[in-house]
Amino acid sequence: MSVDHYENFPVASILMPRRLRKPVAAIYHFARAADDIADEGDLPDAERLRRLDEFRAELKRIETDESPHTPLFRRLAAEVQAHALPMPPFYDLLDAFSQDVVKKRYADFAELQDYCRRSANPVGNLLLHLYEEATPVALAYSDAICSALQLINFWQDVARDYAIGRIYLPQEDLAKFGVEEAQIAQGVDDEAWRALMEFEVDRARTLMLQGAPLGSMLRGRIGLEMRMIIAGGLRILDKLQAADYDMFRHRPVLRPFDWVIMLAKSAPLRF
Known part of the structure; x- marks a missing residue:
């Protein structure tokens, strides 16, 4: 993905x-x-x-x-x-x-969503135009998928982003769960960190599932590609959860066996 x-x-x-x-x-x-x-x-x-x-x-x-x-x-x-x-x-x-x-910090999730609207959603918009499938319903599903993918990228790359001075985790969420920026710098994955990341991962998964019907709306190989993208994003979230949200030492990546699992989960869904 x-x-x-x-x-x-x-x-x-x-x-x-x-x-x-x-x-x-x-x-x-x-x-x-x-x-x-x-x-x-x-x-x-x-x-x-x-x-x-x-x-x-x-x-x-x-x-x-x-x-x-x-x-x-x-x-x-x-x-x-x-x-x-x-x-x-x-x-x-x-x-x-x-x-x-x-801009290196985001006050709340609304700010982050606005960034995703411009950093990720345009990709899906352009692809749907190429597919000649850019209906309002398809575009709305695509926006949910693309924003979810952007969030997933942020969550797996917390340490990498911090290294270049950026934190995409909303500041209000850090405060809510009692996580300091110094904790990110030191790679400390304590109970507060795990609670924060469980919250963020669940939010990304919910958004991805909101857009998932697009994979069954699109026809043929394009539909399969979309279902694979969705499955890949969900697989990364599963890996984050399995690593107990310690992406500092266990950054999730998709390996050959993961693609087998993703393909198995990519049969058309009926909604």
Whole structure:
């Protein structure tokens, strides 16, 4: 369910119809390049924001039927035109990456949900447009799945995010369960930490299950791919729970046997 830096993206999956692999790759490379600007290396924040503004300028050229300046955006422009892809999701992704540069803490879950709306949900929106399945109901299910995947990524990567100065756990939740930031820095998984993470994992699982009907709405290999993505996210949550929420020393990853389990759980559901 994850690929390199930009997770939650089913890139070049064997389940992806061949006709969609090129546009999916173009969207992925845009998202990964922008994500790398926000996260990688030791650039000052001002330079990161400037480079993301250059990406916005390239998107504007696509919108106004001008030729983009870079090969990355010329490839993206071709797919946007070929598949009539909406432009707002691309801008939303850039807004989220820019936010990562300047915002390191989240006061409450509402703030975090707003971030997920721009950092994760646009991916599902674009994929549904590629699938020609972008109905209001499908988009609502997709938003729930994508936000859940983003939360799952945060929960498995608490230590990694802290290492680059970010905490996505809502501050109000830390206070509610009596967890200090120093505890994250030291990797202390005591009773308070386990109670906090049980709460966050349950919230992510509930959100994922809210969106799960999408996997049965979509047809053929696309539907199977979606059910595998859902099963993968739930499997990571199961692994977090099995590790007693000690992701500091037992960061969950999907191994070959997990894919067997996920496939077995990916039969179409009836709702």
